Amino acid sequence: MKPLFLCLYLYFLLACPSLQAQDKQIIDSLKKRLTIQIHDTTRTLVYHQISRAYRHSKFDSAFSYAQKGLTLAQKIGFKKGIAANTNSFGTIELNKGNYLVALKYALEALKINEQLQDKAEIANTQNNIGEVYRLLRNYEKALQYYHEALKVNKEINYPLGIAINLNNIGETYTAQGKYTEALTYLNESLDICKTLKDKRRIALRLNNIGEIYEKQNQNTKAKQCFEEALNLFEQINNYLYQSVTLCNLANLSLKEGAPNITIAENAYQIALKMKAKREITHALKVIVAIHEKDKKYELAYQEYKKLNQYKDSMNIEEVDKQTKQLQYDYEITKKEKEILGLEHKQEMQVTYTIAFGIGILLLVILIFVQYFRNQNEKKNQQLLTEKNREIISRQEELIAQKDVIDEQKKDLEKAYQRMLCNETVLEKSIQKLRVSEASIKSSIKSAYVIQQAILPHHEKLDELLNDYFYLYLPKDIVSGDFWWVNEVEGKTFIATVDCTGHGVSGAFMTMIGNTLLDKTIRLRGIHNPAEVLEIMHEEVQIVLSQKENQNNNGMDMSVICLESMSKDEILVTFAGAKQTIYYTDTENKAQIFELKGTRKAIGGIQNESISFENQTITLKKGSWIYTGTDGLPDQNNVQRKRLGEKRLKELILQYHHQPAEIQKEAFEQALYAHMSQTEQRDDILWVGFRL
Numbered sequence: 001m002k003p004l005f006l007c008l009y010l011y012f013l014l015a016c017p018s019l020q021a022q023d024k025q026i027i028d029s030l031k032k033r034l035t036i037q038i039h040d041t042t043r044t045l046v047y048h049q050i051s052r053a054y055r056h057s058k059f060d061s062a063f064s065y066a067q068k069g070l071t072l073a074q075k076i077g078f079k080k081g082i083a084a085n086t087n088s089f090g091t092i093e094l095n096k097g098n099y100l101v102a103l104k105y106a107l108e109a110l111k112i113n114e115q116l117q118d119k120a121e122i123a124n125t126q127n128n129i130g131e132v133y134r135l136l137r138n139y140e141k142a143l144q145y146y147h148e149a150l151k152v153n154k155e156i157n158y159p160l161g162i163a164i165n166l167n168n169i170g171e172t173y174t175a176q177g178k179y180t181e182a183l184t185y186l187n188e189s190l191d192i193c194k195t196l197k198d199k200r201r202i203a204l205r206l207n208n209i210g211e212i213y214e215k216q217n218q219n220t221k222a223k224q225c226f227e228e229a230l231n232l233f234e235q236i237n238n239y240l241y242q243s244v245t246l247c248n249l250a251n252l253s254l255k256e257g258a259p260n261i262t263i264a265e266n267a268y269q270i271a272l273k274m275k276a277k278r279e280i281t282h283a284l285k286v287i288v289a290i291h292e293k294d295k296k297y298e299l300a301y302q303e304y305k306k307l308n309q310y311k312d313s314m315n316i317e318e319v320d321k322q323t324k325q326l327q328y329d330y331e332i333t334k335k336e337k338e339i340l341g342l343e344h345k346q347e348m349q350v351t352y353t354i355a356f357g358i359g360i361l362l363l364v365i366l367i368f369v370q371y372f373r374n375q376n377e378k379k380n381q382q383l384l385t386e387k388n389r390e391i392i393s394r395q396e397e398l399i400a401q402k403d404v405i406d407e408q409k410k411d412l413e414k415a416y417q418r419m420l421c422n423e424t425v426l427e428k429s430i431q432k433l434r435v436s437e438a439s440i441k442s443s444i445k446s447a448y449v450i451q452q453a454i455l456p457h458h459e460k461l462d463e464l465l466n467d468y469f470y471l472y473l474p475k476d477i478v479s480g481d482f483w484w485v486n487e488v489e490g491k492t493f494i495a496t497v498d499c500t501g502h503g504v505s506g507a508f509m510t511m512i513g514n515t516l517l518d519k520t521i522r523l524r525g526i527h528n529p530a531e532v533l534e535i536m537h538e539e540v541q542i543v544l545s546q547k548e549n550q551n552n553n554g555m556d557m558s559v560i561c562l563e564s565m566s567k568d569e570i571l572v573t574f575a576g577a578k579q580t581i582y583y584t585d586t587e588n589k590a591q592i593f594e595l596k597g598t599r600k601a602i603g604g605i606q607n608e609s610i611s612f613e614n615q616t617i618t619l620k621k622g623s624w625i626y627t628g629t630d631g632l633p634d635q636n637n638v639q640r641k642r643l644g645e646k647r648l649k650e651l652i653l654q655y656h657h658q659p660a661e662i663q664k665e666a667f668e669q670a671l672y673a674h675m676s677q678t679e680q681r682d683d684i685l686w687v688g689f690r691l
Contacts, residue, residue, distance in 0.1 A: 044081030097277030480506020554603025
């Protein structure tokens, strides 16, 4: 087989879907081909193909073979081999999370492929550039390159390329929250991959579709897609996407309330072994969330520090700035080549015109030499003079154009130098901000651990409450809401407190409130809920010197006292400061009752003629009581409509006969469905317990 034919045959194999699988037999076959005598052009493309086969499982091996292919291609001046192996470097760096390096290689490969007018590789490289921009969240630029690549692949009727472009467009729409459009493109891509029997890409599409189902809270469909994808990735030994899919399954388990730390740690270990920064970051985020869910705050904090290290190495804003410079350099180089090509073309046109004119003149002179010698010599001299003037004029125009280009280059160089100076100043400022941010984060984390310590522990709750649940969702890391549970002289006290503000300022108020509750009920022995509120009001005013400085901070609060009256009956005494409690009655299960607190807050400037009042009821054992802060009913949706007390009563009526865990899940699902695509506006605390 001739060397050139071998080269073209192997290059055709690069586009064949059967070689895209991570199959050891195919890699061994390619390596065996290197042991026989083949043309160097073919050898560069074999190196490239082995690199592609390793690009999702062994980054070091992929890089090594691409380096061999590039070195050989440069040595023999084989541009197709240079472009192919340069593009391989871009794909490897993209999978490792080094976006700027990936873009640099992709732009280099695109220049060469455009010179070669290789449509298939132009489309492939455009697709890789689109991937970089998508991961940098520049979705408009990403879609531009994906659609350009899709147009070329449709022109050359390349099904695999079309499937890849459709998938990437679908992923971009997913990132933009356009789930309907995303599913259309992803399902079309999945159908093509099934026709091609390409296991790796079938699995990729299933994983991407599963992510959309998860975002739409269709968890059963999402889990089915993830498990099918994982099975296919394991069959073909695709370690990179095993990590991605395991991470998705771990995140789904967290969302369903049964977090699986083993799956998340498996995802992290695979990503760490692959040195894939993006996948390491995703896995660490899920691990931190699971540890926080399980109240393992020390472990969560340790993993959080690892996560920050990887976040710092993937500063997207900084990378985005550099990608714009790379793109600009590429466009400038392209324009300069176009100008030089135009100048060359114009010079050739002038040369051809002069030659043609001289030929015509010579022909005329040969015919009329005897009769018009003197006249023709004069005319010929005049024509030559005019042509010389035209040539000189054209040369002057070209020199002027070159001077303009030189000036533009100088201006660009000055602008670039100024940009480097600005970058240095900016980098120093960023470093200072990072140090300050790390200090603030460390302080807030410490405050978080302290605040968690004052909340009721599970052991105490299990001891004092029969069956219970609670939602505790701070808007920020620390919260302005807290609750207090204790037993004093045979009576059980439950208090839910909403302090002014949230975040750090609210957290300070919770420490004051918790201390005053302990002092009033446990140390001073005040067991009357209304009297507890009155004393809390006075103490807050004193602690914050509110009468002197007009400080109006305070808190809303419910205080509930439970006292056993007989074997089956509990005496409930309630006093509220701008809070309401809801309760059920075992003898009337079809109705929800409520007790509203006094319209007066704790602390601040209040109408002192209003006093807190007790409300007393006797309930059978088995009845439920619900209380909490206003963060839950006041949460808005995308139409800025509150969840509201009516919806809370409906949920209580529908689920109060169910166990505590089911009730908690129902309240959580109702909240997340209501606040979809919106931010949490306040701290949320909601408590339910069975007598």
